[in-house]
Amino acid sequence: MLTRDDFEDLLKIGVALSSVHDLDRLLDMILFESQRLTNADGASIYLVQGEKLVFKSVRSNTFFKKWGESKTRQIFKSVEMPLTKDSIAGYVALTLKPLNIPDVRKIPPGSEYHYNPATDKKYGYETISLLAIPMLNYEEKIIGVLQLINSMKGGKAIPFTEEHMRITSSLASQAAVAIQNAMLAEELKNAHYETIIRLSAAAEYRDKETANHIKRVSYYSRLIAEKIGLSKEEVEAIFWSAPMHDIGKLGIPDAILLKPGKLTPEERKIMEQHTIIGAKILEGSKAEILVKSSIIALTHHEKYDGSGYPRGLKAENIPIEGRIVAIADVYDALSSKRPYKEAFPEERVLSIMRESRGTHFDPGLLDVFLRNIDDVREIKKNYPDTEGEIWK
Amino acid sequence: MLTRDDFEDLLKIGVALSSVHDLDRLLDMILFESQRLTNADGASIYLVQGEKLVFKSVRSNTFFKKWGESKTRQIFKSVEMPLTKDSIAGYVALTLKPLNIPDVRKIPPGSEYHYNPATDKKYGYETISLLAIPMLNYEEKIIGVLQLINSMKGGKAIPFTEEHMRITSSLASQAAVAIQNAMLAEELKNAHYETIIRLSAAAEYRDKETANHIKRVSYYSRLIAEKIGLSKEEVEAIFWSAPMHDIGKLGIPDAILLKPGKLTPEERKIMEQHTIIGAKILEGSKAEILVKSSIIALTHHEKYDGSGYPRGLKAENIPIEGRIVAIADVYDALSSKRPYKEAFPEERVLSIMRESRGTHFDPGLLDVFLRNIDDVREIKKNYPDTEGEIWK
Known part of the structure; x- marks a missing residue:
């Protein structure tokens, strides 16, 4: 007994x-x-x-x-x-x-x-x-x-x-x-993450971004957040929020978003509005992920030296989430094939990134990213761009 | 002790x-x-x-x-x-x-x-x-x-x-x-639902659909699903999936989606592709909500008499989710203000709906919907279209 x-x-x-x-x-x-x-x-x-x-x-x-x-x-x-x-x-x-x-x-x-x-x-x-x-x-x-x-x-x-x-x-x-x-909780979370990925990728359907671009940015951002020692909750929140960074492109007309040549200064201004539109789509929620994703949408094009948009914020005035996603997003854009360019070789990508240390990118965060380039490569390998159905 | x-x-x-x-x-x-x-x-x-x-x-x-x-x-x-x-x-x-x-x-x-x-x-x-x-x-x-x-x-x-x-x-x-x-589980679910609503509404940003349109369709669909006695799980799945029914509109060019006048037959064909594009964006997932939402995206424009698109399915060959959302979606389109029209008075909306009983709509489901019109009104009251920020 x-x-x-x-x-x-x-x-x-x-x-x-x-x-x-x-x-x-x-x-x-x-x-x-x-x-x-x-x-x-x-x-x-x-x-x-x-x-x-x-x-x-x-x-x-x-x-x-x-x-x-x-x-x-x-x-x-x-x-x-x-x-x-x-x-x-x-x-x-x-x-x-x-x-x-x-x-x-x-x-x-x-x-x-x-x-x-x-x-x-x-x-x-x-x-x-x-x-x-x-x-x-x-x-x-x-x-x-x-x-x-x-x-x-x-x-x-x-x-x-x-x-x-x-x-x-x-x-x-x-x-x-x-x-x-x-x-069950894991299943709920997975379903939520997958919904975010599908819908975010769908949102970039028009300019031919792929679901794997979205996923890579999400994983790269998590990697940086982890390595700089953010709490587990903050790391997860960034992982879940990063995919929605370009959702505001939905508000940009085809004529500008899909224009093959260079944008005029006026068109450029409208294009830059995608940060503000994205933030508005996502803001005002009680849900942590939406709060963070609104911040990221707004600030992922700010630059460390203050030359970014939409607000020209400088250094630590840019929320950490925005500084992290900036690195992840640019790295991925340079290192993958896009409709208008081939993928750059890694060496060239890294040298471009290094040149922007302290101007575009937060130098500390960039150093962390570069120190963990092996993990970055692993992510890139796991989520390759597939041909064909571009929105998957 | x-x-x-x-x-x-x-x-x-x-x-x-x-x-x-x-x-x-x-x-x-x-x-x-x-x-x-x-x-x-x-x-x-x-x-x-x-x-x-x-x-x-x-x-x-x-x-x-x-x-x-x-x-x-x-x-x-x-x-x-x-x-x-x-x-x-x-x-x-x-x-x-x-x-x-x-x-x-x-x-x-x-x-x-x-x-x-x-x-x-x-x-x-x-x-x-x-x-x-x-x-x-x-x-x-x-x-x-x-x-x-x-x-x-x-x-x-x-x-x-x-x-x-x-x-x-x-x-x-x-x-x-x-x-x-x-x-905690409730919080996770709420965050997920809110993400779906925000991103689905964002997806319809270009043609000025509002988040409350999306929510109403979601609630009307749940109402019908409940009243015909589907299981609690199925009812919830429809509630969560319905908001994504028009996500495929992301794949339609501005020139067609936003055309003020009547579409030519060719343009119409392209417009109708939003069902197929939506299904593709959402298909192939293990997550129940995405599976259901893919079905809904594909079939919510089918009509009971076989005159709908994209496949011209008839009667019970149209998945029940598609038949439910068809009623919810049309009711909401007729009864709310859109950029190109005023909201119709309820009497007119209901008479249009009744005229399409058995042609556009599943007669049994429509009867259930009309029998519960008090609940429908309640939903409409709770999620009114707000002026101004149209994507909220």
Whole structure:
């Protein structure tokens, strides 16, 4: 039977799990707590995704000591297996019943479930006792499996107890609903980001900007924001807001926006209005992303030396978001193909950027950007311009 | 001391609360459970909003019997009070300590807290025992106050016990995190909806559509979807997708989109492409809203008799979302002012709509729309076209 302390513990864990919205952190917390409650050497979580079981997170005292946390996580990352009874986790996910195996080496040959020692052999580990618990959500649907390995006592692996099974079963149902909530929040956020990208790209449909241009500017901006040490919330807000920087181009007539030659001074003035129009489209909201995107729309063409538009702001008078997106936007314009120009080679792009250090660009931010050029290249590689359907 | 059963109960309640994402349903569930655990005649929740305490939800056996649920809720709806020690709930919110008052009539005059009997007098009720519990989130920040009134035994109000206080305090911390999660999800959703509205309205900036046109179409569509009995999820998806129906107009050149006179047959063909362009901008996503909005963009100009575009689909071959938005969109175009026309009087709008029953519009859906014309009027009143900044 569970003791009063166990229950108090479980109640606290439940509240703690519910207040974590980041899936990775949540999974790690579930593993940490289940290890603590059962003295398990190792713990892992598999999530059910369609017809698959996906290995999502691991904690292992033995491997963390041997390899460190990040290497261990790297090694076991994203192993997928079919959702069949051929694995212990699969068996539990399909039968919906917990399985407490005192010694995996002694599973009788005719048993419905089997232990595959391949991973143990590969990494020089010996699994003895194993406890696998189905994680069911509030509608009793399977979300995943919590698997614990080797309950330790005096340096030796002993079988998991009935209490271990009861307490982790209770933990597992709290875990299931917390995981489901975290995934739901992630889905909501992804849908929102995708909407922003699609609609922002659509807004630049007329002048043939691509969705990947928008995405790259969003990722470059996030990179700079991260590297200068802004808070996680600020970094995310910039990531989400940057795509809307040119939304105001919707207000510019075709005759100017799409004019092949050079703009007259009057036309140029109208074109520059896209910053003000964009800010007006987005301003006056309570939503953080819209507030930030309004600022970015207004200030991403300001220059550090005060020669930009629409207000000719100087240096730190330009909001940081505007200074960040200015770098991201210009870099992307120079380094990608546009209807009227080829992509410049990187060397030329960087030399142009460097020449504008302190005139166009905030020198500190530019230095950060250039120091992280490897990450920039990675982003560029991940979001290439595709031919054909230009608005995708 | 709490018993094992109490703990099991609390664990189940915790999981149940975490799986409810609708704030109103969640608050009601918290009240229901806290009434059940303490035998309270009445229960209410106040949430802290800035410098205010806002009365959010109530359950009362006495008043539900006397007036029914909805009238009771109506009467006590959205009472606000300043966050000061002048009310019991305010006192608890500021001191962060639970308060168990055996008899509110016997609070000594020099006490730090006071009971205001005005509401009791007004509604002919007698509060005797009162238990007020602060709801603190995981960071120990005050979210609100759970207030229970008159623990009943044998038809009489008796004081709340120590156990009542313990168990509701535990419930309150589960409640706090669940409430916070529900509010966060609501905030995310609102931000997403607002982004869709702003960007969709921006997309129609060139032909002077307003954000309120977009919103009205969104609300009219939701109304129809609700009244024909679609699931809550489908109704929400239509509500969120409808605003993007004309996003494809971004792909239409100014010369055609903004042409003051009648379009030539060739121009008309190009104009009609906005359905296909819109669908392409939005298609191929995993996000439900984008999938639905792509369908709506493609099919909202189809007509029930097959005379619409772009594909000339007939009757039930037109996706239900397209048939719904067709009614909402045309109704709104007829009943509001546009740059090229005044708003038609309602009588004329409805007679035009009725004439197109079975030709342009799905007859069943149109009947539903017309039967709910009071709700339609309400929406129209709530989102009027404003002069001036046309893109807001």
